[in-house]
Amino acid sequence: MIIVIGVSHRTAPLPVREALAFPKDQLRDALLRLRAETGAGEAMILSTCNRVELYARQDDPGAVEALESFLARYHARDGRELHAVLYRYADADAIRHAFRVAASLESMVIGEPQILGQVKEAYQAAEEAGTLGSALNALRNRSLAAAKRVRTETGIGRNAVSVSYVAVELARKIFGELKDKNVLLVGAGKMSELAAKHLVRSGGRATVLGGRTFEKAAELAAALGGKAAPLESLRDELARTDIVISGTGAPGIVIQEADVESARAARRGRHARPLFLIDIAVPRDIDPAVRRIGGVFLYDLDDLKTVAEANLRERLKESAPAEALVEREVREFLDWQKAREVVPLLNELRRRAEEIRRHELEKARRRIGPLTAEQDEAIEAATTAIVNKLLHSPTVHLKEAARESDAPEQLSLIRKLLGL
């Protein structure tokens, strides 16, 4: 039986999650202690900033309590307090939870991609610590495969929900391919750097404008594989560029309407390509009046957030197909798991039948006396066929019975009937 206990952003505030987190370097030790102290056959710990979860395979009735008290003991917390914020799942519920977490259906930002990597690492750590057995390993393979299907087959992770990615996606909606598009950075802040990195990775060419702190601009330009230029060349650079990311700390407007107008006029002769301006500065760097100019798209921080929110709503709409897909995968896994439970019984049945066949065959041979090779082959074949035909229907029935809810009772009855 697989069980899960844990806390997440839904059940516990950040301070509690922090207190319960398992740092990476302590994970191995914690896994070994968990197995030793709770008597779990297998164990895995998933610890991210939004959730801390203990996974275990254990068949004792008090398994959940054992895990709870381990978690409290490990972090020196009060057991009763902890009990109030924990969720506990066993069996099918635990498996469903594991699938949902990996597929990012339980994430704070639904569809976010990081969780898949974090789950992978958690299983990896358990494997390295030697606490991963066949049950959790099967869960790992199936839940990760399901998570990948969710990502590729549903739109749950399709639209960007972070501001810097939204900027890149908007650029794609305007320019299509970003290859060889010129990106102009005005000011070198953290967020503009992040957005510029995404753009450069998509094939954009960066130019960084620096004011008083030109060294910082040169440094950033080097990191982005682009060039740096002084702030005075703004108009020339504007005429050459496709995408502008402005994020200076300046108190007033840095890019005036006249700057953009002159840039448009300079390039009108050759190309009417659009100009995409991203203003992530607060207070704003770019005069909002530039929106009046044709072919100019200006997005400020609030606009990017609006798009991110719209994208998130789109994702939530895609969550229904994703939920259905995960549910199908969970059911398949449960069926598979149950079918596996009858394998030992089937093997035993087959072994017993074969034993009886050999025994009776020997007895018969002794009575009949020597046989020709053909005759010997014939009775060998006949007895094998009898066994196979007799066992065929019970084998099929057992595999089917395993999927039903009263499988344990049915299986014990079959055991009794067959004297196994």
Place this chain on the structure above:
Amino acid sequence: VSSHVYLVLVLIFYAVGALHVLLQTLTRRRLLVTSWTVAATLVGFALHTAALAQRWTEAGHFPAVGLHDGASLLAWTMVLVFLIIYTRSRLEALGLAVYPMAFALVLIANLTPIAPVGDPVLKGLFLPIHTTLAFFGYAALFVAFAGGLLYLIQERELRSRAPRTFYYLIPSLERCDTLSARAVEAGFALLTLAIITGLLWSHTVHGRYWTSSPKEWSAVVAWSLYVVLILARQRTGWGGRRAALLGIAAFTAVAFTFVWMNVFALPVAARTP
């Protein structure tokens, strides 16, 4: 089986694609074109081809005269052009324009009677050659028109800074613009050939190249607007919004040519090609 029966079936199969596009847009889902709508379209298109072949034998001339045949043939060329573009570039958003248009045209064909014509003018090779060129030109220019519309809608979405359905459904401005530009080039070439064959046809019938009919004027106006559009794009790097608007304006002249030829000029059609 008569061509009427085929045409009803065609309408049903095209309705699948049209309804799917409509429902996906209304429910704000993403898949405008799926494998089963493509399958339905292909079946519809095969039946449509059979319907046209049937009409050709029934009429004894190329089925392009009058509203019934004209609408049907135009829908057929549009679906063919759409299928070609879709297989090459998976441009689903084009379905937003083509599916409803093809459905509407086949519906019109179903609702209108067959034009009673039996003029010897329609017997020669000019009718199939001239109308095939013209109709494929119309289809290409419709794609250009649709590309322009999609561009304007996407531009409005981007300018609004609050994305709604079409932001997600329509590809990038660049892609709409490129689609429009390519389609105008192809459509213009076909239109030019159609006008030349039309003039030659007129000469063999009337002894005159130019008869000053409204459809001749509108064809020439459309042709001139496309010349301006293509030159502007090539020489000055024109594109985007202005190209989209001019493409839409030019297409109204094309639409007028078609409507005049196949609706109003019907009684005269037999006499003046």
